[in-house]
Amino acid sequence: MSQPLRLGIAGLGTVGMGVLHILRQHGDMLKQRTGRDIVISAVSARSRNKDRGVSLAGYGWEDDPVALAQRDDVDIFVELMGGSEGPAKEATEAALRAGKQVVTANKALLAIHGQALAELAESKGSAIRYEAAVAGGIPVIKTLVEGLAGNEITRVMGVMNGSCNYILTRMEDAGKSYQDIFAEAEGLGYLEADPQLDVGGIDAAHKLAILSALSFGTRVDFDGIQLEGIEQITIEDIRAAADMGFKIKLLGVAQKTGRGLEQRMQPCLVPETSPLGQLDGGTNMVVLEGHAVGQIVLRGPGAGEGPTASAVMADICDLARGWTGPVFNQPADTLETPTPALSQRPAPYYLRMALVDKPGAMAKIAAVLGEAGVSINRMRQYEHSDVSAPVLIVTHKTNRSDLDRALAAMDGTGVMAGPVVALRIEEV
Amino acid sequence: MSQPLRLGIAGLGTVGMGVLHILRQHGDMLKQRTGRDIVISAVSARSRNKDRGVSLAGYGWEDDPVALAQRDDVDIFVELMGGSEGPAKEATEAALRAGKQVVTANKALLAIHGQALAELAESKGSAIRYEAAVAGGIPVIKTLVEGLAGNEITRVMGVMNGSCNYILTRMEDAGKSYQDIFAEAEGLGYLEADPQLDVGGIDAAHKLAILSALSFGTRVDFDGIQLEGIEQITIEDIRAAADMGFKIKLLGVAQKTGRGLEQRMQPCLVPETSPLGQLDGGTNMVVLEGHAVGQIVLRGPGAGEGPTASAVMADICDLARGWTGPVFNQPADTLETPTPALSQRPAPYYLRMALVDKPGAMAKIAAVLGEAGVSINRMRQYEHSDVSAPVLIVTHKTNRSDLDRALAAMDGTGVMAGPVVALRIEEV
Numbered sequence: 001m002s003q004p005l006r007l008g009i010a011g012l013g014t015v016g017m018g019v020l021h022i023l024r025q026h027g028d029m030l031k032q033r034t035g036r037d038i039v040i041s042a043v044s045a046r047s048r049n050k051d052r053g054v055s056l057a058g059y060g061w062e063d064d065p066v067a068l069a070q071r072d073d074v075d076i077f078v079e080l081m082g083g084s085e086g087p088a089k090e091a092t093e094a095a096l097r098a099g100k101q102v103v104t105a106n107k108a109l110l111a112i113h114g115q116a117l118a119e120l121a122e123s124k125g126s127a128i129r130y131e132a133a134v135a136g137g138i139p140v141i142k143t144l145v146e147g148l149a150g151n152e153i154t155r156v157m158g159v160m161n162g163s164c165n166y167i168l169t170r171m172e173d174a175g176k177s178y179q180d181i182f183a184e185a186e187g188l189g190y191l192e193a194d195p196q197l198d199v200g201g202i203d204a205a206h207k208l209a210i211l212s213a214l215s216f217g218t219r220v221d222f223d224g225i226q227l228e229g230i231e232q233i234t235i236e237d238i239r240a241a242a243d244m245g246f247k248i249k250l251l252g253v254a255q256k257t258g259r260g261l262e263q264r265m266q267p268c269l270v271p272e273t274s275p276l277g278q279l280d281g282g283t284n285m286v287v288l289e290g291h292a293v294g295q296i297v298l299r300g301p302g303a304g305e306g307p308t309a310s311a312v313m314a315d316i317c318d319l320a321r322g323w324t325g326p327v328f329n330q331p332a333d334t335l336e337t338p339t340p341a342l343s344q345r346p347a348p349y350y351l352r353m354a355l356v357d358k359p360g361a362m363a364k365i366a367a368v369l370g371e372a373g374v375s376i377n378r379m380r381q382y383e384h385s386d387v388s389a390p391v392l393i394v395t396h397k398t399n400r401s402d403l404d405r406a407l408a409a410m411d412g413t414g415v416m417a418g419p420v421v422a423l424r425i426e427e428v
Numbered sequence: 429m430s431q432p433l434r435l436g437i438a439g440l441g442t443v444g445m446g447v448l449h450i451l452r453q454h455g456d457m458l459k460q461r462t463g464r465d466i467v468i469s470a471v472s473a474r475s476r477n478k479d480r481g482v483s484l485a486g487y488g489w490e491d492d493p494v495a496l497a498q499r500d501d502v503d504i505f506v507e508l509m510g511g512s513e514g515p516a517k518e519a520t521e522a523a524l525r526a527g528k529q530v531v532t533a534n535k536a537l538l539a540i541h542g543q544a545l546a547e548l549a550e551s552k553g554s555a556i557r558y559e560a561a562v563a564g565g566i567p568v569i570k571t572l573v574e575g576l577a578g579n580e581i582t583r584v585m586g587v588m589n590g591s592c593n594y595i596l597t598r599m600e601d602a603g604k605s606y607q608d609i610f611a612e613a614e615g616l617g618y619l620e621a622d623p624q625l626d627v628g629g630i631d632a633a634h635k636l637a638i639l640s641a642l643s644f645g646t647r648v649d650f651d652g653i654q655l656e657g658i659e660q661i662t663i664e665d666i667r668a669a670a671d672m673g674f675k676i677k678l679l680g681v682a683q684k685t686g687r688g689l690e691q692r693m694q695p696c697l698v699p700e701t702s703p704l705g706q707l708d709g710g711t712n713m714v715v716l717e718g719h720a721v722g723q724i725v726l727r728g729p730g731a732g733e734g735p736t737a738s739a740v741m742a743d744i745c746d747l748a749r750g751w752t753g754p755v756f757n758q759p760a761d762t763l764e765t766p767t768p769a770l771s772q773r774p775a776p777y778y779l780r781m782a783l784v785d786k787p788g789a790m791a792k793i794a795a796v797l798g799e800a801g802v803s804i805n806r807m808r809q810y811e812h813s814d815v816s817a818p819v820l821i822v823t824h825k826t827n828r829s830d831l832d833r834a835l836a837a838m839d840g841t842g843v844m845a846g847p848v849v850a851l852r853i854e855e856v
Contacts, residue, residue, distance in 0.1 A: 292450055314578060
């Protein structure tokens with residue numbers, strides 16, 4: 001029988017307690033599957049005496065996660081504290097320097113410091129595993145790196161922030177404003193302490209940066225992401241999109257083109273009948289496309305105690321089986337530094353605008369679009385009672401540069417009653 | 429640098445050639461990911477001289493797959509011939525006896541002989557990997573065994589035969605009979621040489637038997653599956669189900685209950701708005717439920733050269749990395765022999781019948797259902813011109829035994845103008 005695998009768990013919040021519960025309640029099952037006992041040597045958390053409903057008496061305790069990471073009786077340092085800096089980073093580095101393996105749920109840490117950590121880990125022959133960092137309970141990293149190992153990855157897409165998807169879905173269902181539903185979500189505890197991480201798209205972009213590196217053999221490049229949050233999405237846009245057969249999603253897309261690595265995290269329209277369009281509430285979805293497999297769609301819970309702990313346990317079980325590999329799918333020193341590229345692929349766009357209510361206004365807009373080479377696929381003008389007329393346009397596929405030229409020219413027509421909302425329609 | 433990993437590939441049909449193409453065209457990528465060269469030592473197929481568009485000159489050749497399986501220059505025997513008996517079985521056994529590892533896409537072989545092969549493999553310290561055997565390009569075995577390793581699996585469901593799903597979807601779209609669309613699918617080459625494997629549900633049941641064993645720690649038990657094909661599904665049922673908000677799918681469900689292992693492969697109704705209900709054409713979908721993660725849904729191509737080769741390559745890459753484990757998620761000698769159990773879980777049912785067109789007919793049926801304890805949720809009688817009246821009933825949740833009693837009693841009422849179609853409505 002193999003030696004037990006000994007864990008040091010730093011962070012006993014929701015996820016840490018979820019891991020603890022699985023280890024306590026399903027130890028025999030885990031042993032049968034991995035061939036080893038998996039035991040907790042010691043833990044660390046902000047408060048030792050908080051009532052967690054479970055006694056920690058059987059485990060060693062460290063106030064300092066760095067000390068935990070260096071303990072002789074710890075084989076795997078399980079980092080569940082979060083944050084890209086501070087204790088999480090220091091303790092992870094300490095663990096790697098001490099030759100320990102690391103399992104973490106920390107997307108920010110990997111998205112910001114992934115390359116340096118990977119180099120450190122690989123110089124020590126250690127592994128870092130982080131299934132829980134992307135899309136919660138969905139084993140997307142495993143699917144991408146291992147399940148699609150025979151594929152050149154051609155595109156990765158995903159709705160990976162459940163809070164944003166909840167807000168957008170709930171706005172439509174309740175017919176309420178972004179501000180109202182944001183307040184509701186915050187009241188329900190659905191948002192991060194800094195809600196900008198959610199609604200600004202930062203959390204989802206951290207995840208996208210990790211998937212890009214794994215997919216395209218590039219160094220993780222969070223700063224190269226074209227990032228836009230959902231704060232500007234109005235109930236009017238959601239209704240208008242629905243009227244045209246679309247849903248608005250905070251969608252991440254990564255793709256390697258001849259010009260470089262395109263990484264976008266922005267609100268997009270997707271067909272309401274597509275799998276992404278049908279994704280309601282806090283659920284996550286990741287779409288993986290490979291040259292051999294075609295398209296694989298994964299759907300599941302993106303957060304929560306059980307799902308996140310499930311992903312952490314998958315990593316721990318893999319390491320218990322002795323399965324280790326490079327941190328980012330190939331050795332860190334072979335990863336290329338990507339050239340960030342804006343999308344040059346033409347796409348259809350959704351445009352919502354208000355025109356002053358006088359004869360010839362619509363004609364002027366149509367003319368400006370035509371001159372810029374932007375062709376109209378569908379157009380609707382809605383009945384209105386005030387002085388401006390709401391107009392929706394779905395364009396044929398167009399280059400963003402042509403569209404930007406048209407948007408600039410619209411400003412000079414004198415018929416615009418406000419700014420234009422322009423959202424990309426993603427082909428899914 | 430590690431030694432090259434040397435393959436012997438038996439079977440150069442669609443899947444075998446797909447694997448060959450990936451190895452020839454993406455060798456560098458595979459080496460970067462796995463750290464090893466993956467090379468083909470030798471191949472075997474029915475015809476050596478068939479024009480495959482690729483020269484086999486660089487590879488050794490064996491007429492006999494058993495000889496291929498035993499070659500000294502083969503580390504992994506890749507079995508892509510198919511069939512539960514004959515050369516596939518003999519060569520797989522020969523490979524395992526010779527201490528080789530085996531990668532196969534052969535669902536029938538695993539579903540029928542899985543336990544014996546697993547025992548043989550584990551007695552030799554060898555591995556058998558078979559990602560391609562279930563749901564084509566979807567890495568469902570990896571997700572289940574590794575991605576959800578920390579979960580007690582509570583239910584597995586899936587639409588895992590693309591041909592059946594194509595037929596059912598196409599019947600609805602074209603408004604044509606089962607017989608018409610069956611002939612169309614056969615003409616398009618969508619069906620197995622023995623189409624009963626597809627439409628009789630056998631192929632999908634092989635896959636379900638494998639997933640059950642992996643999920644519930646039981647020996648693979650194909651014979652324990654309650655099996656029903658799609659041959660009896662009529663366009664009238666598809667239309668009537670749609671009218672009630674449902675789709676008809678050939679759905680596999682496996683679940684361990686207090687009474688034993690429930691495994692069903694049968695046409696069921698699912699809500700048209702559910703992920704399973706929205707699955708059109710040849711695509712596969714598998715739903716995995718675990719105690720910690722909740723529900724994970726995987727969707728992707730269930731067959732074809734690229735997708736199946738992608739799954740085979742995932743197994744080869746795992747073995748190249750040295751990642752091996754028990755054949756069925758825990759050592760073969762610890763797998764329990766399951767007790768097959770019919771579902772005792774109450775479910776709603778869809779009933780379609782024709783009643784003789786005379787006063788009181790409907791009342792008699794309603795009375796019989798009520799006496800058996802079967803409660804009606806929704807009922808529709810359709811306009812009709814002939815001597816019998818079409819009636820649809822959706823029941824509340826009921827035990828199958830109560831329903832069977834009601835169905836038997838209906839026969840005695842004298843108001844039935846034909847047999848009753850009864851289909852389970854699955855909660856998804």
